[in-house]
Amino acid sequence: MDDFHINNTSQDKTFDDSINTFSDPYEPPVDPMIVVAYIITAIGLLFTLMAIYAVCSLVRKDHVVPIYVINLLISDLIQFCCMIPLETEFDEMMTKIVVVIYLISVMVSIGFMVCIALERYLVIACPLWYRFRHTIKFSVVVCVMVWILSPVLCVLTLWVLQDDYIIDIIMGTFLLLPLPLFIFFLGGTIRALSASRVPSDEKRRIVGILVLVLLIYTLLFLPAIILFMAKMYHHYHLTILTYMFVQLSPLADLFLYVFMRKGTIDKLLAYVCCCRMDSNDSSRMDSNDITSSTV
Numbered sequence: 001m002d003d004f005h006i007n008n009t010s011q012d013k014t015f016d017d018s019i020n021t022f023s024d025p026y027e028p029p030v031d032p033m034i035v036v037a038y039i040i041t042a043i044g045l046l047f048t049l050m051a052i053y054a055v056c057s058l059v060r061k062d063h064v065v066p067i068y069v070i071n072l073l074i075s076d077l078i079q080f081c082c083m084i085p086l087e088t089e090f091d092e093m094m095t096k097i098v099v100v101i102y103l104i105s106v107m108v109s110i111g112f113m114v115c116i117a118l119e120r121y122l123v124i125a126c127p128l129w130y131r132f133r134h135t136i137k138f139s140v141v142v143c144v145m146v147w148i149l150s151p152v153l154c155v156l157t158l159w160v161l162q163d164d165y166i167i168d169i170i171m172g173t174f175l176l177l178p179l180p181l182f183i184f185f186l187g188g189t190i191r192a193l194s195a196s197r198v199p200s201d202e203k204r205r206i207v208g209i210l211v212l213v214l215l216i217y218t219l220l221f222l223p224a225i226i227l228f229m230a231k232m233y234h235h236y237h238l239t240i241l242t243y244m245f246v247q248l249s250p251l252a253d254l255f256l257y258v259f260m261r262k263g264t265i266d267k268l269l270a271y272v273c274c275c276r277m278d279s280n281d282s283s284r285m286d287s288n289d290i291t292s293s294t295v
Contacts, residue, residue, distance in 0.1 A: 033087055033240060033243070033244070034087045036244060036247065037083040037084055037086070037087045037247065038084065040080070040083060040247050040248065040250075040251065041080045041081075041083050041084055043251065044076065044080045044250050044251050044254075045077070045080050045081075047251075047254055048073050048076050048077055048080065048250065048254065049077075051073055051254050051257045052070060052073045052074070052077075054257060055069050055070050055073065055257055055260070056070065066260070067136065067139045067140070067143065068112050068115045068116045068119060068139065068142075068143070069112075069116060069256055069257065069260065071108075071112050071143050071146070071147075072109060072112040072113065072116065072253055072256070073253065073254075075105045075106075075108040075109045075112065076105075076109060076249075076250035076253050077250075078101065078102075078104075078105035078108075079102060079105045079106065079109070079247075079249075079250050080250060082098050082101055082102040082105065083102075083247060085098045086098055086099070086102060100154065100155070100158065103154050103158075104150055104151045104154050106246065106249075107150040107153065107154055107174070107175075108146060108147060108150045109249065109250070109253070110175065110178055110217070110221065111146040111149075111150055112143075112146060113178065113182075113213050113216070113217060114178050114181055114182075115142055115143075115146065116209065116213060116256070117181065117182055117185040117186075117209075117210055117213050117214075118181070118185060119134070119139075120185070120189065120206045120209050120210055121185040121188055121189050121210070122134060123198065123202075123206060124188075124189045124192045124193060124196045124198060124203070124206060125188050125189065125192045127196065127197070127198065153170070153174065157170050157171055171228070172225070172228065172229045175221070175225045175228070176225060176229075178217055179217065179218070179222065182210070182213060182214045182217055183214070185210055186207075186210045186211065186214055189206060189207060189210055190207065193207075205259060205260065208259045209256060209259050209260070212255055212256060212259055213256075216249060216252045216253065219245070220245045220246060220248055220249040220252060221245075221246065221249060223241075223242045223245055224242040224243065224245060224246050227239065227242045
């Protein structure tokens with residue numbers, strides 16, 4: 001996330017400095033980021049395309065969630081396509097274009113994560129509104145807004161604004177805003193579970209998706225956001241580590257499809273319960289053996 005570093009001398013210099021941060025002067029001769037980028041891209045492109053095809057088969061007239069997930073996976077595809085060029089030397093203009101596209105795709109991913117969490121929250125907290133108001137047309141309008149607002153915000157922040165302080169406020173606010181929203185959606189969903197008439201297996205899938213979205217954001221995005229807000233770009237290894245977390249986020253989004261499949265949560269819970277029962281049985285057998293030996 002050190003590519004977000006922007007100075008406030010002029011419009012051109014502002015954007016050039018954000019690009020130059022990709023080539024850190026303390027970078028070692030063999031950059032591990034290139035190897036990581038190739039591995040993540042090779043794995044991510046294959047499985048993301050498979051996930052998009054699988055999620056498209058889930059789209060029904062009364063099943064709106066995959067629309068947001070499909071758009072999230074498309075933004076992940078754009079990130080995968082930008083990873084290799086980001087680690088390759090191009091001319092200055094091409095580098096600027098790739099960086100802007102990558103930043104926009106990251107912002108779009110965060111936006112659709114919020115949409116997924118909000119939609120799952122409405123299923124439990126406001127089932128009547130969701131049933132009669134949340135149509136496919138409404139979801140398409142939301143998707144178009146996310147795809148339009150994210151590039152506009154990114155371009156305005158990078159090119160129009162020249163004050164470094166204002167840039168940090170805008171970018172930091174946008175990137176940190178999802179955290180309280182994710183926590184609110186998860187807490188509100190858990191509180192409304194008892195009064196909801198949604199089937200129990202659907203409840204488990206909804207809670208699993210909300211927990212997964214919160215974990216992806218806090219573990220993979222939040223460290224880079226904190227680094228950006230604290231302006232700790234001079235820590236090379238810390239910057240590389242946080243940037244690697246952001247690169248792993250598209251792979252983590254693939255687990256959303258797994259949690260959308262019916263029976264996945266039940267199988268996981270059954271496996272955990274079986275493991276606990278086996279451990280309890282083994283402990284009981286050990287205690288019985290000890291008791292019999294003492295007798």
